[in-house]
Amino acid sequence: MPDSSDQSLEADVFARDCSSRTTLQNVTGRWGSLILIALGESNYRFGELRRRVDGVSERMLSQTLQNLERDGMLVRTVHEVIPPKVEYHLTPLGRQVANQLQGLIDLVQDNMPAVREAQAEYDARHGERA
């Protein structure tokens, strides 16, 4: 493996009980990544976010938002009015993470034709797995 002077940082995430692995999961998880990217485009209210991220349930949205807020990725702002209004926006750190994620997603999306081709060939060589 490559020689790295700051080995403690790099080897970190490979350790099973390192907290960075949990944070990474919150950020890259099924809904976390989509929420961060959405908030990278614009600030959103709860309902708007729910509509933007297609398929997410209220429960998961609420839960994921709490995790991301706890990790300091976003800020939740409550306006004490009727009807209630709650807005979410990224922190500076959250914005950096969102940018990285955006790059990753662009990469994946741009190469989806190749991915689908690889999948088709794989399925052809192996026996048509569901």
Place this chain on the structure above:
Amino acid sequence: MPDSSDQSLEADVFARDCSSRTTLQNVTGRWGSLILIALGESNYRFGELRRRVDGVSERMLSQTLQNLERDGMLVRTVHEVIPPKVEYHLTPLGRQVANQLQGLIDLVQDNMPAVREAQAEYDARHGERA
């Protein structure tokens, strides 16, 4: 089996049925990300990878490797010898993805002190979650 429309025209990860969302999950998932980064350092054999990615079970390693191979992220090379020898290495696409992931992980790890601080403050304001 939601495959009637042509999804390749516009890959939108925000759409619930878009295959790019699945691929993204394979790549950013709990084990997928770590495996890709490991293979970004060097080629590995099955057992080596198992030892490198701390905490992964044989089952999950095998399964994740198959998913990533199917998506065209890595190549599995079987050497017909005794004892068996199987090597894994990234495709060009896999390498690009691994680089993006590495950037994301570096960002997270470099900011873990801030994250932990945010968590502590969050736990203090809200009632000490388990």
Place this chain on the structure above:
DNA sequence: CCGCATCCGCCATGATACTG
């Protein structure tokens, strides 16, 4: 309108044992 709480099914994950 914004969410939290509860119930519950189901899948991802892990442990173990077995095969080539």
Place this chain on the structure above:
DNA sequence: CAGTATCATGGCGGATGCGG
């Protein structure tokens, strides 16, 4: 060494109902 098969389970995640 490199997996596959089987079983058990914890938690993810959806549906619903309530509270502010």
